[in-house]
Amino acid sequence: MSDERISVRRREAADLDACVRVLADVHESDGYPVDWPQDPAGWLAPPDSPGAWVALLDGTVVGHICLSHARPGDTAPGFWSGRTGTRPEETAVVSRLYVSPKARGHGIGALLLAETVREARGRGLRPVLDVVTSDRSAAALYERQGWTLMATGEQRWGPNRTVQVHSYSAPS
16 A cells, blocks of 8 residues: 555654654553553663654654564564574564554554564564564554464563563564
8 A cells, every 4th residue: 555645764852752642542542552651752762772663644653663672571582583593682573563543544554564674684683573462453463464473472571460472573
């Protein structure tokens, strides 16, 4: 789907306030993220991130995505490593993907995913991601885009809290 009103570019520091506003709309509408971060702008901009992108519709930020290095607690890098015999450090974790409820239906999520896949591959890394099992619409997006479900596992989100996540790898 091509829409000249939509563009994707690297996120700039000046975009963070708009990104947080859209994230708040998504949280209210969809419950993502499951736990509202204490510092939403910091959550969107991890210091070790190789990059983040925004989608704009008519010049307004309506979507976001980020790449991260594998961190302790991520399940997808471990599943990919176990499957291929590579190191988890050879993956790039796709995260913080969301699109404003008002801007859905334009293929924005797919455009953001494609941008991170290009970036990860350009760095010689395998794109992977984790999604909570209850987020069926996100899982459906990944599967429509050809991502492969590697496994379902658990992530520890606190001393007394474990969540089930699906771990995906990008299409070859």
